[in-house]
Amino acid sequence: MAPSSKTGRKSQAGGSGGGGGGGQGGNPARTQRRGHVIKQLEQARLNGQLSSRLFRKLPPRVCVSLRSIVDEDYLSAGHIFLGFSKCGRYVFSYTNSSGDDDFFYIYHLYWWEFNIHSKLKLVRQVRLFQEEEIYSDLYLTVCEWPSDANKIIVFGSNTQSTSGLLMNMMMTNEENQRDIYVSTVATPPGDLCLSCQDARLAHFGDPSVHCLKHGFMLHTKYQVVYPFPTFQPAFQLKKDQVALLNTSYSLVACAFTVCSAGDDSFHQILYDGSTQTPSPPDLSGSFSQAEPLVSRGSCSGVSSLSPLEPSAAVAKAEEFEVDISWGAREAEGGIVQEAQQPPCLEVQKPPCLEESESQDSPIETVPPVVEPDYINYTKLHYVLEPGNWAEPEDEMEDDKISLPFVVTDLQGRNLRPMRDPPICQGQYLTVEQLILDFEYVINEVIRNDASWSQQFDSFSDYDIVILQVCPETNKVLINIGLLLLAFPSPGGEAQHRPKPYHTSLKVSWDLNTSIFVTVSVDDLTEVQGQTSSSIWSSYRKNCADLMMKWLVPESDKHYVNRITNEAQLKGNTVKALADKERYTWIVL
Secondary structure: OOOOOOOOOOOOOOOOOOOOOOOOOOOHHHHHHHHHHHHHHHHHHHHOOOOOOOOOOOOHHHEEEHHHHOOHHHHHOOOEEEEEOOOOOEEEEEEEEEOOOOOOEEEEEEEEEOOOOOOOEEEEEEEOOOOOOEOOOOEEEEEEOOOOOOEEEEEEEOOOOOOOHHHHHOOOOOOOEEEEEEEEEEOOOOOOOHHHHHHHHOOOOOOOOOOHHHOEEEEEEEEEEOOOOOOOHHHHOOOOOEEEEEOOOEEEEEEEEEEEOOOOOOOOOOOOOOOOOOOOOOOOOOHHHHOOOOOHHHOOOOOOOOOOOOOHHHHHHHHHHHHHHHHHHHHOOOOOOOOOOOHHHOOOOOHHHHHHHHOOOOOOOOOOOOOOOOOEEEEEEEEOOOOOOOOOHHHOOOOOOOOOOEEEEOOOOEOEEEOOOOOOOOEEEEEEEEEEEHHHHHHHHHHHHOOOOOOEEEEEEEEEEEEEEEOOOOEEEEEEEEEEEEOOOOOOOOOOOOEEEEEEEEEEEEOOOOOEEEEEEOOOEEOOOOOHHHHHHHHHHHHHHHHHHOOOOOOOOOOOEEEEOHHHHOOOOOOEEEEOOOOEEEEO
């Protein structure tokens, strides 16, 4: 929005006693407007949303014209400016120039240091989506984690999306598949970095050289299929250093950490080995009615609560899960299904203890915790070695690696992957992947926890929406919308054919243990003349309604910052780039 050329304020003499004003000076219209603004600000404080219509004019002293701080050469080169970084120090722009053969696009992202009193200073330029041949304009989203300022993550999709949570979740398309490109890039050092200085000295003072913490790039690509997963950065990046990627077939939790060799402070972010033998929920207590169902195929009981009082975020997450569980049971007539202990955690008597037990030995049998066979976890460490090094593919093959990563420095030199962390090296990048296979979860939940499991024949399609992520408990709550074939009633006659139904399964996934727990299973709803598009639209609307019901406004500092090129792709005119925290605008 362009700044106003007029202040709109007129000097007024103070009220002086006489007249029908009852001795009250000032303009009544202004007083009414001031009261309206105060009311709107108070409403914004309560719901966390400030209406853009409240302030229609921007004060000139906090606005700066883009053309006055950027050389015309950059604008002519096709730079598209996206917005401010979370800290307000940088402004992002990108270009999508075509390659040498003019058949595909090459995307570059730029960091510009911002100072309202001087021109933008270019401090970093990187090529996104390394070596990928991209044949169409991409819908780009540049995101920053709530508290991790050392890196950003950029998502690119070869389709345009609509804005807003509800509209984004209802997006459908009849294409067969879409490409998703992801690049994670280290941010420039905000202050003097001794490691960066050492790296530059080793390269004859080259200012473009940085240490690994401030100089790595990581790229991957995957394809999604119809009904195309929703893009939810507020949930997918809610835990610092972790990205949740929905590949249509699995939910992949990726963690990226830079640490130094011999640093004992590094702890595994995902699947940290904190699995403990769970106990089945006590159904005699008052809280037991609200415990989630336990999938016996998931090898898990109900997660134990911390002896300390949970934070507000944890309490809200638990309340959300309890509400979902209660709603499902009320729909089933209030019947509480008893959770049973998973077979894989049953107490097993080691052979060596049988004789001791028969002799009244005081030694007690303890359950061995068996790792469920569906757990899929990998971890690789990347180090920078001289030269453009590349690991032979056959040496690093692993069936458990869901997403292949290309890891380089800022100059494009490949980093070497290693199974074990280096001992005598300097810094290294650790990439963890924890994978939840959707089809395995669907089959296990239906087999163990669905009241209609005997009617089930097969499922034909499904859609996954993340309902909630609690970064303190590392729990991810997902909703699985399901299209399936089932017989009308259990034990139906042979001539009865299965009919199409739709339903939803809600599951909680623990990133510490990789164990999933069934929260609720909905009843079957027969599909009667509905298209798959209408079913998924209705399903996503229900998910959006559920999330909005439990939406907690993001705090002023701990939020996922995301800026997109959506307006440019739609041909809309962006009038200003706003840094709302510091009340600064760049007028385009």
